Amino acid sequence: MRAFFAVTCLLVSSSACTGAIGEDPDDPGLVDVEEGAAGSTGGTGPTGTDPVIPPPSSCSATGPSKLPAVRRLSRPEYRNVMADLFPGVVLPALDVPEDSGRGGFENVAELLAPTPLHIERYEAIAYAVSAKVSGTEAAARTLAGCAPTNAAEQQACGRKFIESFGLRAFRRPLSPVEISDYVASFEASRAAVDFGGAIQLVVSRFLQSVDFLYRIESGPRPDDWMMAGRLSFLIWQSLPDAALLEAARLGRLTSRDGIATEAQRMLRDPRGRRAVVDFHRQWLDFDKLASESDKDTTLYKAWTPTLMKAVRDESDRFVGSAIYEKNGGLAKLLTSPETLVNAELARLYGVAAPAGSAWAPTTLPARQRAGVLTRANFLASQGHSENGSPPLRGIAILNRFLCTTVPDPPDDADTSNPGEAADAKTKTNRQLFEERAASSQCAGCHALFNPLGYALENFDAIGRYRATDNGKPVNASVTLAVADLEGALTGPIELSNRLAGSAQVAGCMATKWFTFAAGRDVGPNDACAVGELTKTVSSGKGILDLVMQTVVTPQFLN
C-alpha cells in the first residue's frame, strides 16, 4: 500500500545505476500470535535421509567475525520459547511489539533494543503466563512436581523447582549465587502469600530475567551451554530440549563432530520447520501481502479475505513441504510447481479443488507456474489494485534474489498510475509501463528491473494466469541486462529457471541466510564462510545441508 507506483523516472545515467532503494518497512504494531505453519510446533519432520556432516571448513576463525554476544529474543523466538517452555498449555496472547529489523530480518541483534513498551509487555505476559500455569495451589503443585505438606517440604520443593525450571529458562544451570537469590525471593513470596503464590511469582520472575529474554555469551569461546543455545536458536528458533541440555552437561558440544551430530538430530525434529519457514518469510517478505491487499473488487471479484489468507498461508505451506520436509534448495524454491491448496486457492491456480476446507498437495500447471515467483503471494504483493507492477516485481527480484539495490526516483517523477492514462484501455500493462519508462532519464535503472517484471506479465494483480491483457496477447519475452542473468528469455518458467541457475542468486541466498543465522550483517571476515555456504546452495543441496554447513563455519563453532 505504501509503495510508490514504481514507474517513476530515475534521475541517473543509463550506464550507472547504483544505490539503494527503501524496502518495505516492518509493522511495529502489536498483533496476535499468528496461527499456522510458521509458529507451529506440530507437523512432520523431513522425509529424506539426514544431511551429511560436511567436511571441515577451510575458513579460519578471525576475531571480528564473531557472533553477537548479547541478543534479545526476537518476537518469533520469544513466542517459540514460551510455547516450548509450557508445552500443551494454551497460553495468553504473547503480544509483544514487533522489532525494527533490517532488510526484512527481524532478528538483527543491534536493533533488538529494549523499549518501555517491550518491558511492560514482558512483565504483563510473564504475570499472565505464570497465572495460567501456576495460578492456583493445585496448578502450582503440578508445575513444581511436588505436594509439600509442611514448610520444610515447601522450601525444598521451591529450591528444586528453581534449579530445574531455571535450567530450562536460562538454557544453563544456575550458579550457586543465583540459586540463593531466587530461593530468597521464593521464600519471601511464600511468607507474603503462600506456596502456590511463590511458585507463580518465581515463574514470573524467570520470564523477565536478563538470562531468559537475552541470549548472552561471554568468554573467548562458547561453552557447551552457549553452544546448545546457538544450535537450538539456529535450528528451532527456540530453547534447547532435554536431550540437548544433557549433551551440554556431558560436554559433548565441545567438538565439531559432537555439535554436528546434535544438529543432525535436531533437524529431524519437526521444530526444524520453524526456522526454515521463518527465514523464507523474512527473506522473501511473505507478509507484504497484508499491506498490498487492496485490489479492485470490480476486476477481482474472487479476491476475498479468505482467498487472501489462503494466498498468504500457501507460502508457509509450500516452504514447509517442498523446502523443509523434502530438503529442497534454491532450485526447488524457484522452480517447483508442487504446492498445497485449499478450494479457493485451487480455483485461482486452475487446479482441482480439495473438498471442504482441507488443504491438499497438488502440482500446478507446468507451463504456467514454477516456484515462489509464480505464486499468488509474490505476484499480488508486488502490484497495485488493478494490475501487477512490472517495476515492483522486478525490484523485489533485484533486492531479494540478487542482493542489488537501485536509487530512489526523483521528487518530480510522474508517479500517477499509468493504467489511468486516457488510452490505457487500448494497451497492455506492459505497453503502458514501457512508455512511462522510455525517456533517457528513466531508462537506465528501469532497464535493469522492468524486464524481470515483464517476464511475469502472464499474471494479473492477484496472481491469476492470463494469456491476454486488455484483449491483446501478453508479451512476456524480455532481454535481461542484469548480473549473470543476461540474455533473452520468455515468460515466468524461463525466468525462474534462469534465476535458479544464477551464481549471483546463489551467493545472494547464502548472504541472506548467513545474515539471518548470525543475527548481524555479513562483514569482510565472513567472506570465506559465505563462500562455502554459496557452494552449498549452488551445488543444488537442500536447506538442511545449508544449516549443517552453517553449523561448521568458524563463526558458529568459535
Place this chain on the structure above:
Amino acid sequence: MSMSGAVPFSRRALMAAGASYFLPSLVRTTQAATPPKRLLIFFTIHGNPYPHWKMRRNGLADDTTWEFDLKNAAQGEFSRTFAPLYEHRDKLLILDTLSNQLSRYDAHYASEASLLTGAEPARDASGSLVGSAPSIDQIVAERIRQPGALGSLELGVATGGANGTVPYKGIWQGRGVAMPYIVDQAVAFERLFGRLPGQTGSTALTRDQKIEKRRRVILDEERARYRALATRLSGADRTRLESHASMIGDLSERLKAAEGGLQVSCGSKPEMAAGARSMNLKFENFARMITAAFACDMTRVASIQMAQTASADFGHASLGGNVHGGMAHHGNVASKILGMSDYYRVHAQQFATLLSHLRAVKEPDGSSLLDNTIALWVPEIGSWVHQTKHLPVVIGGGAGFKVGRYMHYASDVPAEVPTGSYRRLGPSHAKLLISIARQMGLTDLGQLGNIPVTPLPGLTG
C-alpha cells in the same frame, strides 16, 4: 469529563462489542503549582493538495512572509481541508510553506525517517532509509519524564481491525530503531489504567493483592541482575542492558505510584465510545485516553500515528480501494485531488476532536489542558505526490506559542536537490521541531542528529 466518583473498571466490558465502559477514578501523581506542558503529535500520511488547504486574504502574496489573525476569521475563510478546525481558530497556529528538506527523493521512507527527527535519514546495510536520531517527542520525553509516569505514550490507529497494521514509522528511539506503538485500544487502556488499585476500603489484602505487591518487588530484583550483568559488559551491549534496567526501574516506579497513589484525584472519568471497530472509533477512544493521561499527569508526551483509510470511509468509494490506491497518485485528475482534500478533511475533523477533548479539561489554575499542550499535526509528505514542500502543519493549543494565527513563510531557501519545480523552498521543518523543544523547556537544544538548527522565527509573537 465528569467529576463523579469511582466506577469499577471491567476489561471484559471494554472488550464487549456495543458495551460502554468507564475509566476508574484517576490519580494525579504530582501536583504542580503551574500546569506542566504537554506535547502531542498527530502524524498522518500522504500529501494534501495545496490549493485545497492553503488560506489567503486579499493582497497577501505567495512569495513573501506574512500572517493573519485567525481569531476573527469567518468560517468561509477557512479552506476546504481545514474547515472542521474552525471552532478552534483562536487556539490554532497554521504554518504555511514549511518544507522537509531532509527528505529529498523517496518521500515516504525519507519523510518517516526525518519528519519528526529533523535529522538526516540514514541508509542501513540493506539499503533502507531509517531514522538516524531520536524523534523530537522522544528527546523531549527523555528530558521531562516524571518519576512514576510514562515517559511517552505511542499509539497507532491501524486499518484491518484491532490489530491491523500501520506500515509507517515516524517515532524513533534512536538510529534504526523505531518506537513500537499500540494499535489495540484494550492494550492501551490496560497500560494506562489497568494497574490502578481497586478502592476496596478494606485494610486486609486479598491473595491477589499480595501477589500484586510482590510483582513490583520482583521487578526490582530482576533490575538488579540486569545492572550487575551490564557492569561485566562494554560498549553497546552494556548500554543496552543498562537501558533495559532503567526501563524496568521506570515501570517499577509507575507501579509504586499506582500502589501508594491517590495523592490528588484529578477526577477524570471519560466514558469510552463503543460500537463498530472503525478507525474513527479507535481514534476517539485514543483521544479520550490521551486526554485522561495528560489530565492526570500519567504522561506528558503522546503521539498518534494514522494508517491508511478506505476511500469508502469518506464518501469516495467510486475512486476505489484506499487512499493510496484510489487517489494519492492522482495524476492531476480533479476527482482524485478532491478525494485527497476530503481525506485530509477527515484528519482535520479528527484533530479537531482531539483539541475539543483537551479544551474541555480545566487545569487546577483555571486554564485548559489545551492551553498547556502543543498539539502538532504534521503529515508524512507535503502538498503533492511524493513532494515535501508546503507541508500543511497545524499546531493546536500552543503552550506559549502565540496562537490564533495563520503564518506564511516566503520560499527563499534554495533547494539542496533542485528538481523540476522544486528549486526554492520555505523554511526547514526542523526549525519548528527545535522551537517546539525549546517551548517544552529544552532551551539549550540547538542540534538534531548532526545538524545544528535554529528556531523558527515568529512563533511566540
